[in-house]
Amino acid sequence: MRSPDLSILEQFRRNFVALVSLVIAVTSLSYTSWRNEQTEENRNYRVAAFETLLKLGELQQLVFHRHYDQELDKGNPRAGWAYVLTIRDLSMLLPTPVPESTKELTDTWGYHWQGLGSNQDSADAITQAIDNSRNNTLALLQSLN
Numbered sequence: 001m002r003s004p005d006l007s008i009l010e011q012f013r014r015n016f017v018a019l020v021s022l023v024i025a026v027t028s029l030s031y032t033s034w035r036n037e038q039t040e041e042n043r044n045y046r047v048a049a050f051e052t053l054l055k056l057g058e059l060q061q062l063v064f065h066r067h068y069d070q071e072l073d074k075g076n077p078r079a080g081w082a083y084v085l086t087i088r089d090l091s092m093l094l095p096t097p098v099p100e101s102t103k104e105l106t107d108t109w110g111y112h113w114q115g116l117g118s119n120q121d122s123a124d125a126i127t128q129a130i131d132n133s134r135n136n137t138l139a140l141l142q143s144l145n
Contacts, residue, residue, distance in 0.1 A: 050141075105130060112125045112126050
């Protein structure tokens with residue numbers, strides 16, 4: 001009569017290849033699932049970041065039209081608010097420091113938009129906030145794998 005330990009050891013030897021295959025399959029499935037999640041997260045970040053960059057460019061153009069060209073139709077502050085709020089909303093989908101820099105942009109716009117066209121400090125503050133948001137968004141894009 002065989003001892004139970006020997007029986008288990010013998011079963012392990014007979015099924016070693018199957019057990020190793022099972023471990024490899026579970027490990028591969030886990031890695032693939034994790035990689036797919038990372039890829040989807042990066043894809044979402046990229047889309048939100050590109051949209052943010054486009055809106056930042058449009059806001060910058062609005063500032064130029066309003067402040068430097070004195071074109072009220074192309075530099076309408078209400079349109080600026082729409083850009084700023086859209087940028088803020090898009091940035092909530094992104095990791096730090098992008099949301100913080102767009103919060104700063106929102107605050108800066110709220111404080112300085114009325115000075116566009118007449119106050120250089122207002123234009124400089126808004127432009128600096130736009131540049132800060134742009135730089136943080138670009139840094140995020142460069143960090144994605």
